[in-house]
Amino acid sequence: MATQATEIYKRTVSGSIGAGIGSVFGSGKSYYILEHKTSSRYHKAGESQEIIVNQIELGRDPKCQVQYDESFTTVSRRHAAIARDGDNWKIISLSETNSTLVNAQRIEHERYLQNGDEIQLSSGGPRLGFILPQGRQANVGSIGLSRRLSLFHHQALRPYKQAITALSVFLLLVIAGAIWWGTENQKKQNKILEDLKKAEIAVIKAQEDLNTAHEKLDELTEENRKLIEENKEVDLQSYNQHVFAISLDELVWELPTGEKFTLSQKGIIGSGFLLNDGRFVTARHVLEPWFYYPYLSEAAHEYYRGVNYAAFNQGKVSARYTGISSAGDKISFTNEQIICNRANDKISKEPYKSDADAIVRTSTNDRDDWAFYQTSKTSGLKFNNERSEKLAQNVQLYILGFPGGAEDINNLRPLYSSCVTSLSGQENGLILSSNDNTASGSSGSPVFVRENGELIIIGLASGQNVLKGSKGIIIPISEVRR
Numbered sequence: 001m002a003t004q005a006t007e008i009y010k011r012t013v014s015g016s017i018g019a020g021i022g023s024v025f026g027s028g029k030s031y032y033i034l035e036h037k038t039s040s041r042y043h044k045a046g047e048s049q050e051i052i053v054n055q056i057e058l059g060r061d062p063k064c065q066v067q068y069d070e071s072f073t074t075v076s077r078r079h080a081a082i083a084r085d086g087d088n089w090k091i092i093s094l095s096e097t098n099s100t101l102v103n104a105q106r107i108e109h110e111r112y113l114q115n116g117d118e119i120q121l122s123s124g125g126p127r128l129g130f131i132l133p134q135g136r137q138a139n140v141g142s143i144g145l146s147r148r149l150s151l152f153h154h155q156a157l158r159p160y161k162q163a164i165t166a167l168s169v170f171l172l173l174v175i176a177g178a179i180w181w182g183t184e185n186q187k188k189q190n191k192i193l194e195d196l197k198k199a200e201i202a203v204i205k206a207q208e209d210l211n212t213a214h215e216k217l218d219e220l221t222e223e224n225r226k227l228i229e230e231n232k233e234v235d236l237q238s239y240n241q242h243v244f245a246i247s248l249d250e251l252v253w254e255l256p257t258g259e260k261f262t263l264s265q266k267g268i269i270g271s272g273f274l275l276n277d278g279r280f281v282t283a284r285h286v287l288e289p290w291f292y293y294p295y296l297s298e299a300a301h302e303y304y305r306g307v308n309y310a311a312f313n314q315g316k317v318s319a320r321y322t323g324i325s326s327a328g329d330k331i332s333f334t335n336e337q338i339i340c341n342r343a344n345d346k347i348s349k350e351p352y353k354s355d356a357d358a359i360v361r362t363s364t365n366d367r368d369d370w371a372f373y374q375t376s377k378t379s380g381l382k383f384n385n386e387r388s389e390k391l392a393q394n395v396q397l398y399i400l401g402f403p404g405g406a407e408d409i410n411n412l413r414p415l416y417s418s419c420v421t422s423l424s425g426q427e428n429g430l431i432l433s434s435n436d437n438t439a440s441g442s443s444g445s446p447v448f449v450r451e452n453g454e455l456i457i458i459g460l461a462s463g464q465n466v467l468k469g470s471k472g473i474i475i476p477i478s479e480v481r482r
Contacts, residue, residue: 009081009092009110011055017156029140032089033133034066035422035434037118038126041069046434046472048131048422052140052148053155055083057094058121065155066128074098074122082113089113089130098122137393137424239455242274242381243414243446244323244331245402246282251319253310263303271401271414272323272331273446274380275457280323280331281480282444283462284340284363284371287321291345291363305360309352312359326412333373339482340371366473367429369462370480381446381457385478388431388458391449393424397433397474399461401445415442419472431459431474447474 022029031052036043043049049066056065059079060072068075076095083090092110093100101120102111113119115132136142143151251263270286285292289300290307311317319335344365352358363369399417419436431447443462448455460480462473 009055009083009094011057011081014054021152021156030087030138031133031140031143032113033131033422034119035129035131036126037129040072040126042067044435046419046436048434050143050147050151051082051155052143052151055081056155057081059094068121068126072121072126074125079121080119085112091119098125131423133423134427135425142393142424239381239400239446239448240414241325241327241329242379243400243402244272244274244280244325244329245412245414246270246272246286246321246323246444249320249322249332251307252317253307254316255306255310256314261303261306268402270444271442271446271461272444273457273460274331274375274377275383276378276380278375278377278380279372279480280333280375281370281372281446281460281477283460283475284369285462286444287319287335287338287371288340290317291342291361294362305352308360308362309355309358312361313352313355324412326414331373331375338371338373341368344368366462367475367479369473370460370475372480382454383457383477384449384451385476387449387451387456388476388478389426391421391425391431391458393421395421395449397421397458398448398450398455399442399445400448401442401461403442417442422472426476429476429479431476433472433474436472 029052031050034049034051036047036049037045039045043066051065053065057078058064058066058068058075058081059077060068060070060075061077064078076098078094079098080094080100081092083092090110090112091100091102091107093107099106099122101107101123102113102117104118104120106123113130115130115134117130119128119130120126132138133142140148245268247267248269249264252260254260270282272280272282272286274280289296290304290311293301293304293308296304307317309315317335321333321335323331342361342363344363345361345368346364347359347361350358350360352360397419399419400414402412402414417436419433422432422434445461446457447459447461449458450456457477459474459476462475
């Protein structure tokens with residue numbers, strides 16, 4: 001949405017404390033999520049932060065609800081604000097010296113935000129993703145009460161911490177002055193004492209509410225500690241035999257002119273896994289990178305472009321792969337034996353060498369980044385299609401795979417990593433995750449969830465997603481079908 005000037009922004013108590021109280025005790029208000037893409041002293045990359053108040057500020061000032069440490073020299077003390085405007089949210093640039101960008105475009109004063117926008121505080125500065133929860137998760141009622149209290153404490157009260165302290169001192173002075181005045185004017189004393197009693201009760205109630213919020217926060221911290229301890233107990237050794245490192249044994253392509261080329265690539269190109277129905281599953285771009293050549297490195301771009309040309313212009317393409325587990329099991333297959341969804345591929349013309357009308361075919365749908373080879377094996381990993389479509393928010397996920405690039409396929413040791421779901425359900429048919437510590441190149445790795453004491457597959461890692469250039473993309477296992 002284009003930049004649009006409205007009323008001048010100013011921080012208000014109603015937009016912070018008032019809106020925060022409304023979010024704690026109401027369930028129909030909308031909210032949004034900021035996903036941190038840059039690590040700082042206060043937030044790790046991949047961490048999600050739900051915002052339940054109507055206005056927040058971002059910067060290095062301690063009063064800012066989204067605070068950055070002093071190492072971010074291009075972030076101003078009060079750099080930018082995000083505020084509600086009717087049913088919309090807008091970002092306002094507050095800094096006179098440092099820029100604020102949305103989707104790499106500098107904003108002059110303010111701009112309305114849309115789901116999926118990327119915010120950046122100065123060119124080269126920290127980046128955040130703006131996410132609007134959808135469906136049942138769109139309202140604050142989907143967030144637990146204890147979590148709302150914690151968010152209220154950090155977002156609504158934080159900018160006014162000094163003011164609240166000053167107000168407490170002021171109330172004490174008022175009480176002392178009122179008592180003195182009462183001795184001077186007996187007729188008004190009873191009324192004043194009654195008002196003071198009400199003020200005292202209100203202060204005590206406010207203190208009790210703050211104490212309750214702190215207790216809830218401590219409980220959440222303890223719950224998180226227990227979850228970490230539980231995660232340490234996860235043993236994936238028994239699953240290793242069904243997780244495979246994939247190597248490209250040979251790729252041969254022949255142009256319509258008769259020219260033939262051969263590529264033998266050493267090392268691991270990705271991971272795959274065997275399901276208990278005999279399907280050997282991996283990411284499609286691991287096996288057919290020529291469908292993704294526009295997004296690859298410059299070196300890979302040129303020869304995979306030639307493979308794409310050969311495949312769709314009366315040439316030939318033949319590839320052989322081998323999957324090897326750490327237990328020594330092997331699965332061999334060819335590109336002609338794999339099953340995937342090519343129905344959504346984009347077909348266009350792109351000149352290649354002397355052929356001005358060359359046809360190219362590229363994958364543009366993230367949900368199609370899967371492929372499988374049907375083996376005759378009868379043992380493998382359990383999976384749950386239905387669970388992959390109905391995951392709640394902040395569910396712990398486990399990943400086991402072999403990062404691409406390793407060359408020693410005779411000494412394979414799968415890498416264990418983890419992440420959590422960043423939203424409930426799916427977003428455009430995908431499972432989105434945060435706090436993702438998977439190594440680059442882990443495409444095709446199985447993604448598990450704990451269920452009744454065992455691990456069940458709910459998806460596969462698209463890894464360093466070639467279309468989006470970021471981690472956190474998981475293909476639901478329910479998408480992997482004929």
